[in-house]
Amino acid sequence: MGLLMPKDTLAIVKEWHESFDVPVVDAPSIPKERAQMRLTILEEEVGELRAAVEVGDLIEVLDALCDIQYVLDGTFLEFGLHGVKQDAMEEVHASNMSKLGADGRPVLREDGKVLKGPDFRQPDLARILKR
Known part of the structure; x- marks a missing residue:
């Protein structure tokens, strides 16, 4: 079983x-x-x-x-939107990972919020919705 x-x-x-x-x-x-x-x-x-x-x-x-x-x-x-949730989450995750600074470290605001690094790219959610 x-x-x-x-x-x-x-x-x-x-x-x-x-x-x-x-x-x-x-x-x-x-x-x-x-x-x-x-x-x-x-x-x-x-x-x-x-x-x-x-x-x-x-x-x-x-x-x-x-x-x-x-x-x-x-x-x-x-x-x-349940049918695209996983793909959208993976796309947003890839975008969030692109927030790292040029040195590969997080860029942080004073309160600890992660900011966008120089290589940040927006998630392409329109592509996900078109599928």
């Missing part, structure tokens, strides 16, 4: 969407009737993460991060 592969987060959330009659869209688009609701829910979940961090509650931090991922994957499903 073979090992069962764990479901990725998109598959888990798709199961929930289908069980609760929440849209799963096949073609990429911005659903005008639900987009604002999706944005509001994401903002609420980020607010819960902020509150959990501020009080130092690691359990609530984990809960908020999982909720953010759940809602984010649901947004990929409702915007019909």
Whole structure:
């Protein structure tokens, strides 16, 4: 008997969407009737993460991060972008890796945020959507 592969987060959330009659869209688009609701829910979940961090509650931090991922994957499903998520993430990753400085080290802002180095290139997400 073979090992069962764990479901990725998109598959888990798709199961929930289908069980609760929440849209799963096949073609990429911005659903005008639900987009604002999706944005509001994401903002609420980020607010819960902020509150959990501020009080130092690691359990609530984990809960908020999982909720953010759940809602984010649901947004990929409702915007019909789940089919390109992996390719888009790989493209954004390659772009982010191009942020290294000329010396091969990260270029950092005072607060630690990584900045764009001299060889930075924008991700070509239009190419991903055309496929």
